[in-house]
Amino acid sequence: MMVKRVAVAFLVSLAMAAQASAAESSSSTDQFVTDANGDTDVIRRSQWSDFNGASVAVDQLLKSDGFGRLIYRYDEQTEATKLYHQAICESVGMTPSSGEGTAGGSASGWACEGESAEGELGHQRAPRSVDWVTTTAPSGQVPVGVTYHSPGQMRMQSSVGGQRRATVGVDNGRCTYTDVKHFSGAFTDSGQVFVACIVHQSRFVNTSMDVCIPRRCGSHRGTQFAR
Template identity: 55%
Template sequence: MKVKALACACLVALQGHASAEEHPLSGDRIEQDPGGISYVVRSTEWSDFDGGTVRVEQRLSPDGSGRLIYRYDEQTEATKLYHQAFCDSMDMVPSLGEGSVDGQGAGWGCSSAATDALGTFGHPPGSADWVTATAPNGRVPVGVSYHSSGQMRMESSVGGRRQATIGVDNGRCSFTDIKHYGAPFRESSAIAVTCIVNDPRFVSTSMDVCTPTLCGSDRGTQFAE
């Protein structure tokens, strides 16, 4: 499905959550699943792909260390549709890895549908392991929630854990996406995080990516105005 079709579907599913009123960066409530396990339902503001915004809910599981964990399979159909639409806007699909949220924000992980295609990255298959990361830059609004996206590309000659973290405002807003591979892999992905800056100033950003064999990082700057 294309992004506009997905956006229409998820906006219908999220009806009643969109509003023109001002909101804090996020709103949380505690719910329980049928087995009695508690989780956090976090509501944050994201683009509606038509010049406006919509409040989107995510089900997040506390990990006991102060972080909240996002898993695609645990989300409502409305949230899954929005995740699909967000990734489709970058010609990607939702990451099926595990997302970790620090602070009051929220985020999404997206992967290229052509991640494993030979020649995707301009490197010959089986060449030396490598990682590239791109942190977000540019102008951002003051006093309203906005999202920032970071990009990554990599190839690893061994399977294992891949971890990527995007940070905004010295990491005050951050989102981490983790995947585990059972064999050598190639990947092209993006992750995004929400944040809010309440006064005009420069805002530091970061993108840090590690594969089983090496890490890559990038630093950027946004100007809130």
């Protein structure tokens, strides 16, 4: 019920800006805007599920990090975009990631976090054996000629603080989305990372899910069949 309520609230708030239809556009579109500081930002519009069998156009504000990457931060989004991010995460029992997202090329995506905590390994430094990462790449059947979203899954535990970097990839990395979080101490973390992609002919599609924490990395490869 919560997913439905959030989805409905999102659709109402976005009614003047988004166009829902069963037919998907072939790619995302970018609009360049200038912020109050004179910096150029990108508003990326792409198609995502409306949770009722059709699609809806969703805008994401992406800011340059000065090194050629466009960064998504939840707190910088419009209320409509925040509501959609909440809805897609609630659909898998999670909440929007507090990290920073980066889309590869013209792709778009979302990151969600499940159970996540710092300091659960005690006050003393834990041995390396407690550091572990498990990942699951997207798999299954996907449609041809329409934008679809693919989730990669992850769980991990780290005995020290530092960076957690997670990247989901589709079609040999043609479509990727990366989420980065930082922890000040030992941590456990779990979540899903979604990326939008489109395949124009029936074929097998290689997928990946790669996650690194300070002392461990985990990778998994999968296959989708577009038909």
